[in-house]
Amino acid sequence: MFRSDPAFDTGSVIVCDWPLCQVRLQDDTRFPWLILIPRRAGMHELEDLSSADRAVLMEEIVRAGEVVRELGEAAFRPVQKLNVGAIGNVTAQLHVHVVGRRHDDGLWPDPVWGRGAARPYGPALQAAVSRVGLSPAG
C-alpha cells in the first residue's frame, strides 16, 4: 500500500492527489517548489514504475511546472527556468522535485538541493496550499 515516507513531512505538506502522484508543496518561500510522489508502493527509481505510469508521471511533471509558474506569478516573481530532479539520495522513496528558478533567486545558477536553509511560509502556508490545489493546472 502506498504511503509517503514520513520524512517528507519535515519540509513539505500534502496538497492533493493527481491521477498518479501525491502532490506536495515544499514549505520554502525561496522558490515555488512542488514534490510529486508516485502513489505506488516500494518505488525507488523511475525504472521501478511501469512504462504507462512513467508516461503519466512525465505529464504530471509538466502540469506541476505550470502550477509552479502560477505560484511565481502570484508572488510577483515569474519563473524564468524550471528545474526538475529525481534524486532520492536522502529520502529513497521515488519522488520528483519541480522548482521554479530566477536569475536573482540567491542560489542561481546552482541547483537548490542541499543548499541553504528553507524559509517557511509560516501563516501564509495554507493560502499557498489552497492556491496550488485550486490552480487551473492543478
Next chain:
Amino acid sequence: MFRSDPAFDTGSVIVCDWPLCQVRLQDDTRFPWLILIPRRAGMHELEDLSSADRAVLMEEIVRAGEVVRELGEAAFRPVQKLNVGAIGNVTAQLHVHVVGRRHDDGLWPDPVWGRGAARPYGPALQAAVSRVGLSPAG
C-alpha cells in the same frame, strides 16, 4: 534544425543518437554520467516537447539509467542510486542528466551539479564511449 549547444563540448562527448536524444558521456570518471539532449530545435523546458516526445524521453532516461549501471559495473563500482535532473540553468538547451551515485562517491548525498572538479577519462575516454555505444541497453 537541431544542433547541440557547443557548450556541451566542454565536459562531455557525443556517443550516439537514440530515437529522440543525442547521447553524450560526461567526461568525468567520478561518476558514470550520461546527458540526453532531445534532437529538436529550440527546446528549453520539458513543456516545449510534444507529449509523444516526452514519453519517448522518459523511456530514454530509463535506458540511460541502464547504461549508467553498466558503466558502474564495468568500473567495479556498482551504482546504488540514479540521479536524474533537467536543470539547464547554465546551458539552457533542454537536456537531462542521468548520473550513477554511490554512498562512497565523495559527494554523497549532495547532487553532483556544480560541485567539485571533473576528473577526465584521459586516454580511457574512447573505451568508455565505445562501451556506452555498444552496451545492450544502448
